[in-house]
Amino acid sequence: AVVSTQSTGLASESKLLTEMKDRYLRALADGENVRNRAKRELEDSKVYSIQSFAKDLLPVSDVLEKALESVKEEDRQGNATLSNLHEGVTLTYNQLHQVFKRHNLIKIEPIDEEFDPIYHEAMFQVPDPEKTPGTIFSVIQSGYILQSRSIRPAKVGVVKET
Numbered sequence: 075a076v077v078s079t080q081s082t083g084l085a086s087e088s089k090l091l092t093e094m095k096d097r098y099l100r101a102l103a104d105g106e107n108v109r110n111r112a113k114r115e116l117e118d119s120k121v122y123s124i125q126s127f128a129k130d131l132l133p134v135s136d137v138l139e140k141a142l143e144s145v146k147e148e149d150r151q152g153n154a155t156l157s158n159l160h161e162g163v164t165l166t167y168n169q170l171h172q173v174f175k176r177h178n179l180i181k182i183e184p185i186d187e188e189f190d191p192i193y194h195e196a197m198f199q200v201p202d203p204e205k206t207p208g209t210i211f212s213v214i215q216s217g218y219i220l221q222s223r224s225i226r227p228a229k230v231g232v233v234k235e236t
Contacts, residue, residue: 121221128179129225131170132218135181138167139216174218182217184210184228193217195227199234207235 141163150157171181184194189208197214205211210230217228 122223124177124179125220125223125225128174128177128218128220131174132226135167135170135174136215138163138170142167178221179225180219182219182228183213184217184230185213186210189230189232191227193219193224193227194230194232196232197229198231200231201236202233203236205233207233209233 142160145156145160150160174181182193187210189196189210194210194217200211202211209232210228211233212231213228214231215229217224218226
């Protein structure tokens with residue numbers, strides 16, 4: 075009877091030990107998951123911390139681009155002041171885009187690409203039997219991607235089915 079009581083007590087102690095070990099392992103796993111999640115969130119916050127600032131600079135890039143497009147080559151050839159001004163704006167635009175590139179802010183010009191609502195915003199559709207429906211044929215405003223995340227979709231014209 076004593077042996078039976080001891081083996082019953084030993085079995086319950088063994089079961090309790092197994093349960094406690096399981097709880098301990100689960101607590102360790104939970105702690106590791108919390109650490110991994112916090113590390114991932116910290117890395118994401120470092121990568122995307124410039125997103126708001128980058129978004130604010132996009133209109134500056136657009137204005138510089140429009141300024142460069144508005145001055146024709148023939149107008150610059152006869153006017154040294156205009157030519158120097160154009161050169162300065164070009165250098166500023168190029169410098170800004172070098173900074174964008176250094177921070178993985180990529181300009182997208184999706185001509186002849188398949189329309190993707192994550193990276194593109196359709197402004198209008200035009201039938202064109204020469205092109206595949208759903209293909210982008212016109213870019214009204216360039217889009218930008220920061221670390222593979224779209225921070226401004228490109229505004230585009232898309233080919234529709236005829």
